[in-house]
Amino acid sequence: MAHLLGGEALHLEFPTRVVFDSVTVGLNEGDRVGIVGRNGDGKSTLLALLAGRLEPDGGRVTMRRGTTIGVLDQRDVIDDNATVAETIVGSMAEHEWAGDARTRDIITGLARDIPWQAPVGSLSGGQRRRVALAALLAGDWDVLFLDEPTNHLDVEGIAWLADHLKRRWGASSGGLIVVTHDRWFLDEVCTATWEVHDRIVEPFEGGYAAYILQRVERDRMAAVVEEKRQNLMRKELAWLRRGPPARTSKPKFRIDAANELIENEPPPRNTVALTQLATSRLGKDVVDLIDVGVSYGDRTVLNQVEWRIAPGERTGILGINGAGKSTLLGLVTGEVQPTSGRVKRGKTVRIASLTQQLDELDDVAHERVRTVIGRLKSGYVAGGKELTPGQLLERLGFSSAQLSTPIKDLSGGQKRRLQLLLILLDEPNVLILDEPTNDLDTDMLTAIEDLLDSWPGTLIVVSHDRYLVERVTDQQYAVMNGHLRHLPGGVEEFLRLRGRQKADAGDATMPTSSTSAVQSSDGLGGADRRMAEKELSAVDRKIAKLQKQISRVHQQLADHDQGDYEGLGSLTATLQGIEAEVGELETRWLELSELLE
Known part of the structure; x- marks a missing residue:
C-alpha cells in the first residue's frame, strides 16, 4: 500500500523529561490506527508531530506530496462570531450542500438539534465540539487525525461516527489516526493500534481486543511486567473472549498461547457471592420508584416510571442527551422530588454518587493526598483481601511521590480516581457513576473496572462509553419518551x-448505524443472524424466568392477609411491572422471529 506519512527516528524532549526517543512510525493508504497509552505519555504530542504542528528535536516527519490532513484537537479553534452554517459548510449555497449526500449525513448525524443560524459563541461546550467535528468531516481529506473525537457524543452519536469513518474511504484508501479512551470505538474502527509508553511507540495489529490479546502474550513471553498487571490484563482478556464474537474477529495472529492464559480464568464477577453480600448490607429493600412522574412546568420529563432496584443489581442507564437520565438519578438519590407517584427507600440505604463535576474535592484542594486519605478508614476489602488506602491508591495508578502532592495540583484523571477512592472508603451500599470515564486512559479504566468487580453493592452507571456499560453492568435500561424501558438486547437494542x-x-435523512439497522430477512447476514438467534434465545429465557416470578407473586397474593391493603397494593404493582416487561419481551420475540423466518 502507498505511503501517506510517517516519522523517522523522532526525538522530542521537554525541559523535565524525554517524550520520544528514536521513534519510527508510518501510515499507509487504508490504515486505521488507534493510539492508546497512559495520560501524559505523549499520545496527543505524537499527533502534533505527525501533523507538522510540532517540530521534533531529532529525526524527521515525511509526507507524500499533495497529502491533505484534517485535524481535530481536544480544544476547538472555531470562530465564535461565525454561525453554525458558516462553520460547517462555509459559503456553500444551500442547494449545493443539501445535494451532497455525505454533507447531509454529517449535519444530520452531528448537528441536527443545533440551531443552524446560531452564532458558535452562543453554543454549549458539547455543541461546539460537535460543530467542530462536523466542520472537519465535511472537508475532503486524505488523512484524518482525531484527538478524543467521542467526547460530548452520546452512544448514538459514537455509533454514527464509527459508521461514517468506516464508510468514508475505500478499504485501501485514506488514512486515520485516532486518540481515544473509548474501547468499543477502537474495536469498531481501527485495524491497528499504537501503544505509547516509556518514550517509544509499539505497534499492534487490530483494534482494542486484538491489542489486549497481543499485549498479554508479549508480557507473558517477556516476563517483564509485574504479576499484578499481568492478572489484570488476563482478567480483561477473559472478559473480551467471553463477549460477542465480533470483538475477536479482527486479530490476524496466532492466539493459542493467549487462550491458554485464560483457560481457567473465572468470570469477572462472582455474582452470587456479591448479591449475598449486598443483601446482608442492604436488606431486601433498596429504592423503589412507583408510578413516578416528573414535570417542570408544562414539560413532562418522566412519566409513570416503575423501577424496583434490588440489592446487588448492576444496571446501566442509556438515553440521548436531555432524555431525563439525570432526573432519574436525582429521584434515586432524593435530589429530585416526583410530581406524581412515590419513591420508597430502604432504611439501611447509603447512596453515593460519582458526578461529572469534582466539587467534592473543593474543600480539600489545598491539602495533600496523604493527609486527606489519613482521615479515612484504615482498610477496604476488595476481592476477599483487605487493602490499605495506600494500596488502593497504588491500584488506581498513584505513585508514592504523588501522596505528598496537593490535590489542587493533580491532573484531571488523578482527581477523578481520588474522587472514586474517597467515595469507596466511605462505604456506601448504592453507588451511582455519572459519566465516570472522563479524563481516564484505557489502563485506568481497566483498573477501575477491576475494582468495581469486587464491590458488593448496588451499582447504577450512566455513560456513553458502551464498553464500560457492558463490562461492569449486568442489565441495561433506556430512558425513552419519558419512560424507563428494559433492554434485553443491551446497547444494540437501544x-x-x-x-x-x-x-x-x-426523519428520513437521519443515518442509522450499520450495526443497529433493522434488516429484512432477505438481508440478514451470517453474523447478524447469529446475533439475532442469540438474542432470541436470551429473550426466551428471560420470559420463562419472569413467568415463574408472576406465578410466585400470584401465590403471594393468594396467601397474603386480605385486610392488608397496602401490602396487597404493593404486590399488585409488582405484578403489573413484571407483566408489562413480559409484554415488551414478547413483542421483541415476535420481531426477532420475523427476522429469522
Whole structure:
C-alpha cells in the first residue's frame, strides 16, 4: 500500500523529561490506527508531530506530496462570531450542500438539534465540539487525525461516527489516526493500534481486543511486567473472549498461547457471592420508584416510571442527551422530588454518587493526598483481601511521590480516581457513576473496572462509553419518551429502537448505524443472524424466568392477609411491572422471529 506519512527516528524532549526517543512510525493508504497509552505519555504530542504542528528535536516527519490532513484537537479553534452554517459548510449555497449526500449525513448525524443560524459563541461546550467535528468531516481529506473525537457524543452519536469513518474511504484508501479512551470505538474502527509508553511507540495489529490479546502474550513471553498487571490484563482478556464474537474477529495472529492464559480464568464477577453480600448490607429493600412522574412546568420529563432496584443489581442507564437520565438519578438519590407517584427507600440505604463535576474535592484542594486519605478508614476489602488506602491508591495508578502532592495540583484523571477512592472508603451500599470515564486512559479504566468487580453493592452507571456499560453492568435500561424501558438486547437494542423511533418520526435523512439497522430477512447476514438467534434465545429465557416470578407473586397474593391493603397494593404493582416487561419481551420475540423466518 502507498505511503501517506510517517516519522523517522523522532526525538522530542521537554525541559523535565524525554517524550520520544528514536521513534519510527508510518501510515499507509487504508490504515486505521488507534493510539492508546497512559495520560501524559505523549499520545496527543505524537499527533502534533505527525501533523507538522510540532517540530521534533531529532529525526524527521515525511509526507507524500499533495497529502491533505484534517485535524481535530481536544480544544476547538472555531470562530465564535461565525454561525453554525458558516462553520460547517462555509459559503456553500444551500442547494449545493443539501445535494451532497455525505454533507447531509454529517449535519444530520452531528448537528441536527443545533440551531443552524446560531452564532458558535452562543453554543454549549458539547455543541461546539460537535460543530467542530462536523466542520472537519465535511472537508475532503486524505488523512484524518482525531484527538478524543467521542467526547460530548452520546452512544448514538459514537455509533454514527464509527459508521461514517468506516464508510468514508475505500478499504485501501485514506488514512486515520485516532486518540481515544473509548474501547468499543477502537474495536469498531481501527485495524491497528499504537501503544505509547516509556518514550517509544509499539505497534499492534487490530483494534482494542486484538491489542489486549497481543499485549498479554508479549508480557507473558517477556516476563517483564509485574504479576499484578499481568492478572489484570488476563482478567480483561477473559472478559473480551467471553463477549460477542465480533470483538475477536479482527486479530490476524496466532492466539493459542493467549487462550491458554485464560483457560481457567473465572468470570469477572462472582455474582452470587456479591448479591449475598449486598443483601446482608442492604436488606431486601433498596429504592423503589412507583408510578413516578416528573414535570417542570408544562414539560413532562418522566412519566409513570416503575423501577424496583434490588440489592446487588448492576444496571446501566442509556438515553440521548436531555432524555431525563439525570432526573432519574436525582429521584434515586432524593435530589429530585416526583410530581406524581412515590419513591420508597430502604432504611439501611447509603447512596453515593460519582458526578461529572469534582466539587467534592473543593474543600480539600489545598491539602495533600496523604493527609486527606489519613482521615479515612484504615482498610477496604476488595476481592476477599483487605487493602490499605495506600494500596488502593497504588491500584488506581498513584505513585508514592504523588501522596505528598496537593490535590489542587493533580491532573484531571488523578482527581477523578481520588474522587472514586474517597467515595469507596466511605462505604456506601448504592453507588451511582455519572459519566465516570472522563479524563481516564484505557489502563485506568481497566483498573477501575477491576475494582468495581469486587464491590458488593448496588451499582447504577450512566455513560456513553458502551464498553464500560457492558463490562461492569449486568442489565441495561433506556430512558425513552419519558419512560424507563428494559433492554434485553443491551446497547444494540437501544440503537435499534432509536433508529425505529427516528423512522417513525419521518426523519428520513437521519443515518442509522450499520450495526443497529433493522434488516429484512432477505438481508440478514451470517453474523447478524447469529446475533439475532442469540438474542432470541436470551429473550426466551428471560420470559420463562419472569413467568415463574408472576406465578410466585400470584401465590403471594393468594396467601397474603386480605385486610392488608397496602401490602396487597404493593404486590399488585409488582405484578403489573413484571407483566408489562413480559409484554415488551414478547413483542421483541415476535420481531426477532420475523427476522429469522
